[in-house]
Amino acid sequence: MSFDLLATLAKTALWMALLLQVTPIMVWVERRGSAMIQDRLGPNRVGPFGLFQSLADAVKFLCKEDITPVEADKFMHGLAPVLALIPALTTFVVIPFGPDVTVLGHRVPLVVAGAETGVLLLLALASLGVYSLVMAGYSSNNKYSMLGAVRASAQLISYELALTLAVLAVLMPVGSFELNEVVRYQQGSFFGLLPRWNVIPQFIGFLVFVVAAFAETNRLPFDLPEAESELVAGYHTEYSSMKFALFFMGEYMGMATLSCLAATLYLGGWHLPGLSYSGPWWWVAAQGMGVLVAKATLFLFFFVWVRWTFPRFRFDQLMRLGWKVLLPLSILNLIAVAALTVAGVL
Template identity: 50%
Template sequence: MVSVESFVIASIIKTAIALFVLLTAVAYSVWLERKVVGHIQNRWGPTRVGPFGLLQPLADAMKFFFKEDITPPHVYKLLYLAAPVIAVTFALTSISVIPIGNWITVAGVRTPLQITDVNIALLIILGITSMGVYGVALAGWSSNSKYSLLGGLRASAQMISYEVSLGLSLIGVLILSGSFSLREIVDAQGGTFWGFIPRWNIFQGQIFAFFIYLMAAFAETNRIPFDLPEAETELVAGY
């Protein structure tokens, strides 16, 4: 019988590990993106902070913590402040069902290295991430500016439009694994073909679905080259 104290301690430790690992992965994914985009544009990308610019994500995090928080006087203040909280909350909530490791023993509790293991994890992620569009739309509307509203609507439209292709590209994965659980989907890809080819879904006829998902994921998160909502062209041109 597992005590309540052991369960709470195990849950706190799992949550801390999951947040550290996944948020670090996100930070260095952005670093890698900046490096790749820099080389495509014939420049180096981040190089100043640390060797090869590897400490740039840490410097960016410190910069964000110490930036001044300015609230324009004409906005709907409560909704204006709530919009980024809503967007970040939904993004972080999806971390709870992502498996990041095998089974471990914490405070006498045998548990998977995953905040919570549910059998509909994939549906939860699709549902939660689709709710993030409310934060974007609310940010544009609460600013009480027609230009911000148009920008928010444009970003919301792009995020919604790619969710269909994002979901359809996962159907093959569900058929191959026979489960909506992310842990079971990962376990289904264990082992090899002929002793050397991994049993990854991408090697089981899902190559096109992989690229569809990859492109839809870039568009869903408004990353290059699907960064139209950022309006860099209009801003640089001065319009």
């Protein structure tokens, strides 16, 4: 086996190991966080601070009966939860977590796929997520599931536009689709005071990106596809046991990847001013990954905070916000950034 292949496998294994931890940890953060916000205690019985609650939940999921409705389309009903994991388990490949390092005389970039297409590949893979929701909704043979699937597809299509345009505005001054170039572009500082992160010059694009990210991950206040008060549980109403858990995992891992993307595009990615990123390769990698995870955690906590603070939108409000506010705003932002780039300011 060649060294490059081994290095790629090792980097993939590292990401997988981290991403698979996201769901149990985030479920715990979500439950304890919601309890804190609502002045309750939350799950605090299993292990220290209730940390092992998620482990108990996982065991419970495995032991529950797996039910497929009699009139369901069995093939699609089984396939949908598996498909839910595909974008979650593939999109991380273009997110860099450090500079190029030298391992045993080989140059290794700290990104799984340093492809020229970069962030385009991420958006393309993420856009496949909608099929699992649609399949789940259609195959369940249930009105609520179906309504959830129709809502999900309309919502994802609408907000993908604004999200993509916001990303494009970030890429324009950089002149590359590669996320490592984006990180390199953000090194340095404004007036020697503030880090040269995109969140400052592209604040409007940042707002559009974050709002669209909430819609893309079906999180409150945009969780219309699974609005409990109207649709029972939307597209996954008819799912139980581990199949339901797969949807759950896909959702949280999607959140984690989008958080990493947001951190890379707007908060300087793996780079933190003041860190030298020198020394043995594993130390450089640990620094880069640590900084990236820390920044992504900020976004993840923000996701939780918003969920327990805002009520749900109505569907027409959601569509109006997407098409009449976010899309024009992202286009204006794109034009402004283009003008500033041509003028040489950015």
